[in-house]
Amino acid sequence: MVTARRAEPRLHLRLYIAGNAPNSLLAVANAKSLCEEHFAERHVLEIVDLLEQPLRALADAIIVTPTLLKLAPLPAYRVIGNLNDRKQVLLTLSTNDE
Amino acid sequence: MKGQVLLPSVTKAPTGILGFDQISGGGIPRGCTTLVLGGPGCGKTVFALQSVVNGARNANEAGMFVAFEESSRQIIANAATFGWDLPALKRRKLFFLDAQLSPETVKAGEFDLVGMLALLEAKAVQSNAKRIVFDGIDVLLGLLDDPVAERREIYRIRDWLSRTGLTGIITQKIDGMEVGLRHTFLQFMVDCVVVLRHQVVDGSAFRNLRIKKYRGSGFAGDEFPISLTTEGLQLTNRGPAELQHKVTNERISTGLARLDKMLHGGFHRGSNVLISGAPGTAKSTLAGLFAAAACERGERTLYVSFDEGAAQIVRDLRSVAIRLDVHLKSGLLKIYSTRTRGPNIEDQFGDLRKKVLAHQPRCLVIDPLSALSTKIAHLASADSTQQFLDFLRTEGVTVLNTSLMDGLETDEATATGISTIADTWIHLSYVVQDGERNRALTIVKSRGTSHSNQVRELTLSDDGVTLTDVFVAQGKVLMGVARWEWEQEEQAVAVRAEAASDRKRLRLQLAQAEAAARLQVVKMEMEARSAEIAVLAKATGSASLLLTTDRAVLRKMRHADNEERTATRTVATRKRIGRIAEEDE
Missing domain, CATH: 3.40.50.300 (P-loop containing nucleotide triphosphate hydrolases)
Structure with missing residues (x-):
């Protein structure tokens, strides 16, 4: 398959949460474990707590928490929810333009 | 509330x-x-x-x-x-x-x-x-x-x-x-x-x-x-529960002198007038008269028409000598034509409200309000109609609504609730008689006015609109040609009656003359008789004298030798006659 492995692009994620709301806690845990399992050293996971920085929600038009943004590589994706549907999350994060 | x-x-x-x-x-x-x-x-x-x-x-x-x-x-x-x-x-x-x-x-x-x-x-x-x-x-x-x-x-x-x-x-x-x-x-x-x-x-x-x-x-x-x-x-709720409208005793002309008279001076300023009637009974014409009269007084007027364009209204009214074009030009009059089946009624009234506020009219015509009747039939909608009319009243606008209505007893009149809001209600109807249709005008009601109860005939011509008395004969209202005929007939009857009385007078004069003449004859006869009597009396009085004289003359003529005998014989004869008369008894 991918024998001559190109340096895979780094996965850049930003997760918006709201303090220790149950869904937010779940999302953080799910995001971390997914990244560890599938993207090991090739990822950046940025976590933004809207309870601390509420106005940051405006920048990325965050409506619900938790929201996970896949910023790079393209295409950008927006995943909402506590990320319990790991299959769905993985699929989304793995979809990359060539 | x-x-x-x-x-x-x-x-x-x-x-x-x-x-x-x-x-x-x-x-x-x-x-x-x-x-x-x-x-x-x-x-x-x-x-x-x-x-x-x-x-x-x-x-x-x-x-x-x-x-x-x-x-x-x-x-x-x-x-x-x-x-x-x-x-x-x-x-x-x-x-x-x-x-x-x-x-x-x-x-x-x-x-x-x-x-x-x-x-x-x-x-x-x-x-x-x-x-x-x-x-x-x-x-x-x-x-x-x-x-x-x-x-x-x-x-x-x-x-x-x-x-x-x-x-x-x-x-x-x-x-x-x-x-x-x-x-x-x-x-x-x-x-x-x-x-x-x-x-x-x-x-x-x-x-x-x-x-x-x-x-x-x-x-x-x-x-x-x-x-x-x-x-x-x-x-569009019913507005404040307490009604506080200003009322005036000011009258404004209906545009028709005769109608003003029937209403004791016209409509009240700020009142609500309803003109109902069958199609073609000249509702719009009356509305036009009112609008034209308002403009002539220099009052801003708004004419709201449903399903009829401004140009058409101006042309139609011109045919009965009502000129609106000049007022349109001067800006006193605004004609707003809209469709019946346009936006819903609330919006329509909202629109009208805006038009009123923009033009600030003192007189308003809505022709016909019943264009909204299918919508008005609904209670909520009647509410909004009332609300709108209420608003106009608060603004002091005199409103003339026309309403298509065949009879006074139709449900429409009550359903719309307009009839109760209307201060003055004029009904126009057709009277079909002797093969013609004539327009009759009745004042159904007019609040605060001792209006005329009489039906009038409304006639339209090139010269304008006129209200005429109608004739009531044999319990029937006569209009149009029937009225004309009746008028002619009445004249003829009068002429005949006059001739008849003339004749009678002559006859009587003749009789009087005759009587006078007869009186004269009688008088003359009487005179004649009296004369006769007088003559007679004179004659009797001189008779003995005459006798004696005559005898004397006679004796003289007979040479007077047997005068005693004659005389005696005469006496004897008389005595004899007297005896015979006694014997008879």
């Missing part, structure tokens, strides 16, 4: 929505949650937005609008017709949050609104906002696909509202009459429920508003018609 029962614990935030603040006794509950329910196109968003906008404009309260359904750009564009100047407000006092998820959003598990509320709270503190709208939140919460989770989020909003002290409005869609069971809990949860309803009666659409629930406050629980005007949504 209910709604005056105010508990001190409930403070209210005026919505500035015309009529709503009255029926709710001051507006929506401050610091609480108000739920606005309604089907599509009822005006939920407008209601909510207007409340926030008015808060910003009238009470200087900043507001926030969370748009789950439409983008804020769309909302601002849609509200452009309302003249609220949203773009300016948005810069200073209104915060719009676009809360639509893009279609590419992937859902991977349950979510909540904690983050959003944190953002809103920060924004509220920043802008010192007092009111907030969650418009179409069901769109977002529907994604949860879990009634329990949905409910949890709604409770979260409510708790957040009461914690922050913001006055909140949540809009929610309903299908048909009632909310899906899934959302009924909302109504129990919130402090105030406003239901907007869009219904279709006989093909005409109506919007209604009803306050279903108001914790800690009295309210008017009726359904009130609402309309979307250029000022936004407004209730």
Whole structure:
């Protein structure tokens, strides 16, 4: 398959949460474990707590928490929810333009 | 009206929505949650937005609008017709949050609104906002696909509202009459429920508003018609309970001198006149006369016509010598033609209201008001008609409505309720007689006027409009040619009667002359007789003398020798006759 492995692009994620709301806690845990399992050293996971920085929600038009943004590589994706549907999350994060 | 029962614990935030603040006794509950329910196109968003906008404009309260359904750009564009100047407000006092998820959003598990509320709270503190709208939140919460989770989020909003002290409005869609069971809990949860309803009666659409629930406050629980005007949504409720119209004794001309006379000087200024009648009975002509007369007095006049263009009206009225074109040119007169089946009646009245405020007429013609009758048939709509006429009365505008009505007894007259509002009601009808149709004018009623009870005939000609007396003969009202014939006949009868009396007079004079003549004859006869008598008396008196003289003459002639004998014989003869007479007895 991918024998001559190109340096895979780094996965850049930003997760918006709201303090220790149950869904937010779940999302953080799910995001971390997914990244560890599938993207090991090739990822950046940025976590933004809207309870601390509420106005940051405006920048990325965050409506619900938790929201996970896949910023790079393209295409950008927006995943909402506590990320319990790991299959769905993985699929989304793995979809990359060539 | 209910709604005056105010508990001190409930403070209210005026919505500035015309009529709503009255029926709710001051507006929506401050610091609480108000739920606005309604089907599509009822005006939920407008209601909510207007409340926030008015808060910003009238009470200087900043507001926030969370748009789950439409983008804020769309909302601002849609509200452009309302003249609220949203773009300016948005810069200073209104915060719009676009809360639509893009279609590419992937859902991977349950979510909540904690983050959003944190953002809103920060924004509220920043802008010192007092009111907030969650418009179409069901769109977002529907994604949860879990009634329990949905409910949890709604409770979260409510708790957040009461914690922050913001006055909140949540809009929610309903299908048909009632909310899906899934959302009924909302109504129990919130402090105030406003239901907007869009219904279709006989093909005409109506919007209604009803306050279903108001914790800690009295309210008017009726359904009130609402309309979307250029000022936004407004209730066309019955206005203030107490009527305080100014009345005057001023009379203004109907445009027809004879009719003025019948009404003792014309219509009252500021009154409401209804002219009803079958098609073609010259209702519009009377309306035209009124308008022309108003313009001639120099009064601004508005002529509202349904389904008939201005040019047509001017032309038609010109055929009966009513000139409106000059007044149109001078700007005194405005003709506004619209379609019957246009926007719904509330909007139509909203439009008219605007036209009235723009032109500031002293006299107004609506021709015909019954164009709206299919819509007016509906109670709510009759309400809005009344409301409009009420508004005109407050403005002191004299209104002349025409109404298509075949008879006075039709239901229409009562259904519209116009007949009760009308101060003066003139009915025009056709009288069919001897193969012709003539127009008859009756004053059905005229408040504050001892009007004429008589029917008059209305005639139209190139020279104008005239009212003529009608003749009542053999219990029938005579009009048109019959009246003319009757008039001719009456003249002929008079001539004949005069001739007859002339003849009689002559005859009598003759008789008198005869009698006089006879009297003369009799008199003359009498004279003759008297003369005769006199003559006779004279003759008798001289008879003896004559006798003696005669004898003497006679004796002389006989030479007087036997005169004694003759004399004796005469005596003897007489004696003999006397004896015979005695013997006979």
